[in-house]
Amino acid sequence: MTHVHLPWLQAGDAFPDAIWGEQTAAPGLVAAGGALDTETLKRAYAQGVFPWFNDDQPILWWSPQPRMVLQMANFRLHRSMRQHLQKFLADPACTVRTDTAFGAVIARCAQMPRRGQPGTWIVPAMVQAYEQLHSQGLAHSVEVWVDGALVAGLYCVALGHAVFGESMFTEQANGSKVALAALVALCRAQGVVLVDCQQQTGHMASLGAAPISRAAFVEHLGRATAQSPLDWEFRPLYWQHILSRAP
16 A cells, blocks of 8 residues: 555644545554644544644544444443442442542543553643543543542543543552443443444453444444433442343
8 A cells, every 4th residue: 555645734624534544654543733622622523533642743633443442232341340349339438420520530541651652642732632621511530439539530522422432540450440330331321322442452352342444433423423412420320230231
């Protein structure tokens, strides 16, 4: 395949067709430049495009082929995690909250070491952009609290019923899995079909995630983004949507 020059976006420019990214030197990379303002990010996510870059790089926009997603029906709550979750729920010192400490969650995610990566892709410009998304009700945190301390969590972007997982952190064993289980419970309770995982990882695959074609993912976005926004208040009764199923 002959690689072609990567388009350089100016603020407000439209994104090229994601299929174009298959012709670039880094498959899935569709453009560089542009801006990280709320309107640009909304357009990007609605088209299956997301930003991912290091501090010494320009803004880079990606749309992988295939796309790793976690179908809500395929989430695997392994026996050991089911037991851990049942103990967590029985302890009055343990709780799950949403959107009470978004800034702390994204800051902790940025500090988490990544296997095989010397730094973080959650650079200051990304933190600022997603905090702005959060202020607009488009980015959310799922938080795990123990004895009044934030010990784990994740943050995501949501447009209607389209949910895009971004990053997780944990400071204790299984903490991020509790946060993910809570996100799945909230999504199942409100009819969300899948959560975007962006990149293929063995960890997410072990929990039931699998790749689908980019075309299928974009088709899903067309339906999901047209639906009404989710209610992001986490209710304890949501746990039944994962715990009531046989291990």
